[in-house]
Amino acid sequence: MELQVKTMAQLTAEGQSVDVLFWVGCAGSFDDRAKKITRAFAKILQNCEVNFAVLGSEEGCTGDPAKRAGNEFAFQMAAHMNIDILNGYGVKNIVTTCPHCFNILKNEYPSLGGSYEVMHHTTFLQNLINEGRIKLTDADVFKGRRITYHDSCYLGRANGIYEAPREVLAQLDAELVEMKSCKSKGLCCGAGGAQMWKEDEPGEERINTRRSREMADTKADIVAANCPFCMTMLRDGVSKQNLEGKMHVFDLAELIAAGQGIQDINLD
Amino acid sequence: MEPIQIIQILAFLSLTTFVFVVSGKKYVAIYRNISMGKAENSSPDKSLRWKNMLRIALGQGKMFTNLPVAILHLCVYVAFVFTQIELIEIFADGITGSHRILYNSIQFSWFTGLYTAIISTIEILSLLALIATFFFLARRNMLSIPRFRKTEMEGWPHRDANIILYWEIVLVTCIFLMNGADAALHPDEYRFIFSSNLGPALLGGLSENTLHLLERIGWWGHITGVLGFLIYLPYSKHLHILLAFPNTFYARQKPAGQIDNLDSVTQEIKLMMNPDTAFAAVDPAAEIPTFGAKDVGDLTWKNLLDAYSCTECGRCTDQCPANLTGKKLSPRKIMMDTRDRMEELATFRKSSSEEHDGKGLLSDEYVSVEELRACTTCNACVEACPVMINPLDIIIQMRRNLILEQSKSPEEWNALFNSIENSNAAWAFPASDRLKWTEN
Numbered sequence: 001m002e003l004q005v006k007t008m009a010q011l012t013a014e015g016q017s018v019d020v021l022f023w024v025g026c027a028g029s030f031d032d033r034a035k036k037i038t039r040a041f042a043k044i045l046q047n048c049e050v051n052f053a054v055l056g057s058e059e060g061c062t063g064d065p066a067k068r069a070g071n072e073f074a075f076q077m078a079a080h081m082n083i084d085i086l087n088g089y090g091v092k093n094i095v096t097t098c099p100h101c102f103n104i105l106k107n108e109y110p111s112l113g114g115s116y117e118v119m120h121h122t123t124f125l126q127n128l129i130n131e132g133r134i135k136l137t138d139a140d141v142f143k144g145r146r147i148t149y150h151d152s153c154y155l156g157r158a159n160g161i162y163e164a165p166r167e168v169l170a171q172l173d174a175e176l177v178e179m180k181s182c183k184s185k186g187l188c189c190g191a192g193g194a195q196m197w198k199e200d201e202p203g204e205e206r207i208n209t210r211r212s213r214e215m216a217d218t219k220a221d222i223v224a225a226n227c228p229f230c231m232t233m234l235r236d237g238v239s240k241q242n243l244e245g246k247m248h249v250f251d252l253a254e255l256i257a258a259g260q261g262i263q264d265i266n267l268d
Numbered sequence: 269m270e271p272i273q274i275i276q277i278l279a280f281l282s283l284t285t286f287v288f289v290v291s292g293k294k295y296v297a298i299y300r301n302i303s304m305g306k307a308e309n310s311s312p313d314k315s316l317r318w319k320n321m322l323r324i325a326l327g328q329g330k331m332f333t334n335l336p337v338a339i340l341h342l343c344v345y346v347a348f349v350f351t352q353i354e355l356i357e358i359f360a361d362g363i364t365g366s367h368r369i370l371y372n373s374i375q376f377s378w379f380t381g382l383y384t385a386i387i388s389t390i391e392i393l394s395l396l397a398l399i400a401t402f403f404f405l406a407r408r409n410m411l412s413i414p415r416f417r418k419t420e421m422e423g424w425p426h427r428d429a430n431i432i433l434y435w436e437i438v439l440v441t442c443i444f445l446m447n448g449a450d451a452a453l454h455p456d457e458y459r460f461i462f463s464s465n466l467g468p469a470l471l472g473g474l475s476e477n478t479l480h481l482l483e484r485i486g487w488w489g490h491i492t493g494v495l496g497f498l499i500y501l502p503y504s505k506h507l508h509i510l511l512a513f514p515n516t517f518y519a520r521q522k523p524a525g526q527i528d529n530l531d532s533v534t535q536e537i538k539l540m541m542n543p544d545t546a547f548a549a550v551d552p553a554a555e556i557p558t559f560g561a562k563d564v565g566d567l568t569w570k571n572l573l574d575a576y577s578c579t580e581c582g583r584c585t586d587q588c589p590a591n592l593t594g595k596k597l598s599p600r601k602i603m604m605d606t607r608d609r610m611e612e613l614a615t616f617r618k619s620s621s622e623e624h625d626g627k628g629l630l631s632d633e634y635v636s637v638e639e640l641r642a643c644t645t646c647n648a649c650v651e652a653c654p655v656m657i658n659p660l661d662i663i664i665q666m667r668r669n670l671i672l673e674q675s676k677s678p679e680e681w682n683a684l685f686n687s688i689e690n691s692n693a694a695w696a697f698p699a700s701d702r703l704k705w706t707e708n
Binding site: 005007024028038054055056061066068070071076077080103112153159190194199200206210 | 664708
């Protein structure tokens with residue numbers, strides 16, 4: 001399907017209102033792998049006729065990695081600019097495919113003057129499914145496949161969302177298996193706290209290497225992620241286990257889009 | 269009253285007075301140390317505070333992720349709490365020089381029944397606690413359970429844990445010795461579940477004088493054990509038996525992912541953004557705010573209460589992804605360091621007219637830069653703690669100090685900050701690239 005994405009600036013100029021802002025995030029905008037997740041989710045929104053828009057060039061980093069690294073100043077400057085823009089458009093609802101953006105917009109923007117109804121895309125997908133707006137006509141592409149779900153720290157422990165993504169995955173015609181560490185005990189991928197942007201501290205192994213062993217133990221065909229940074233780390237883990245071609249890492253949005261038959265998926 | 273009774277009353281009174289004065293001083297000192305911390309920025313839900321304390325401290329709600337260990341811990345905990353009932357009579361006996369004053373002075377048959385039931389329950393719980401204690405000693409010393417073998421547990425912390433377990437054995441043994449000798453002396457009097465059988469069976473052949481002496485050894489052994497524990501407690505990791513209650517009560521209630529915004533930074537930015545103040549002359553008398561935490565006094569009082577509540581169980585470190593993969597960071601060590609540093613600073617202040625010794629929590633002696641940099645802010649440590657301690661909050665405050673006060677940052681992070689400040693993006697891409705994903 002042809003993607004038709006409008007920006008807040010365009011729609012405002014046309015005098016149209018927007019129900020929900022899709023916050024794409026830096027990874028979703030610039031990282032080649034994450035861009036595919038962004039496209040998949042935008043297609044779902046379009047397919048479900050959700051009245052949405054993006055900020056495009058007006059979007060800025062939420063400041064999450066700066067804040068977690070300890071640079072409160074860079075964070076608050078970034079937040080300040082974003083809040084000016086969001087409030088300028090009178091944004092009420094935000095959905096995002098990044099749990100870091102989700103957490104910071106939901107929890108840390110309000111006291112700086114930016115209060116919105118913020119949703120992570122897994123919860124948004126669950127709502128669309130519950131409302132009957134997502135029809136999984138092609139769910140049988142997952143028939144006979146094993147899927148294991150990786151809890152991101154910022155969706156799971158940070159905000160207590162463990163069930164929505166699992167309920168979304170349960171819609172696919174596949175077998176769901178859990179890793180040894182899951183839900184509130186889920187093992188981090190190693191990217192959070194601004195680790196994504198620097199070398200590891202000295203140690204015995206990388207965190208994603210450890211996680212990849214738990215992934216391999218499940219003998220799953222698909223690892224389902226909900227975060228663009230986990231995506232990078234988990235894919236790296238798959239190659240460390242020499243499982244390329246056997247184990248695939250996909251975001252929930254990509255799996256649902258494939259189940260809807262609006263995006264191809266390569267499982268070989 | 270016989271002279272030996274008067275001697276015992278005097279000994280009891282002077283011992284308890286001594287213990288209450290000495291331990292009381294130490295508890296006050298701990299309260300003062302915690303008060304070194306800054307105010308907490310929160311608007312708590314009062315009913316949730318009670319719920320947290322009842323569920324997590326009293327009900328041990330977060331222990332049950334590991335069922336066998338939770339049950340062992342529960343045995344010791346319930347025995348400890350329930351045995352306090354017996355202390356009422358022990359104190360009454362100690363002050364009056366009498367023997368089982370409640371049993372002997374309240375002659376109603378229902379009370380005798382209740383008394384027997386309580387002592388029997390204490391005996392059952394004490395036996396369970398004794399069994400649990402042996403399991404704990406074995407787990408700590410014979411099995412190689414990783415969380416008990418980390419470097420921060422070497423030396424005193426390991427000994428401290430064992431001392432408490434041995435102490436527990438002595439306390440329980442004294443209870444059984446006291447009750448057993450008593451039962452052997454008066455075989456038709458008491459109906460205690462274990463000692464009324466074991467006492468006469470094991471000690472029945474001994475003379476009345478010896479039995480009387482054994483009963484006294486049991487009684488004095490138990491009460492000095494309890495009083496000694498009261499003194500030892502504030503020096504030991506075992507303080508959690510008291511502080512778990514206030515610590516869960518005052519625990520933060522916000523989502524775990526929410527890190528507080530620094531008000532001082534918000535103020536600075538407001539001044540910068542306001543054209544009236546941005547270029548105004550700076551008042552030289554105005555206090556320059558400091559950012560983040562370099563020492564314990566920069567943390568909040570709740571962070572400090574957390575440190576005193578920590579019993580060094582290591583469930584946090586056991587779940588920490590950085591520690592699991594061999595990095596230096598251990599959330600438990602952060603808590604232990606915070607407490608040790610508080611004690612050090614308090615000791616310095618006692619012997620000096622200066623406020624500060626020039627050292628800090630954020631230093632190679634305590635928490636190093638390498639430890640702080642290894643954290644992924646994943647909240648696994650926070651989730652794992654059975655008494656709602658938050659090591660991550662302390663880590664973030666020290667990270668802020670490193671960046672905002674000391675400008676200590678890895679090169680790659682400087683590049684990240686530059687991108688965010690100059691390109692509004694986590695990587696240095698132009699804003700015009702933000703829609704490229706739509707092009708396929």
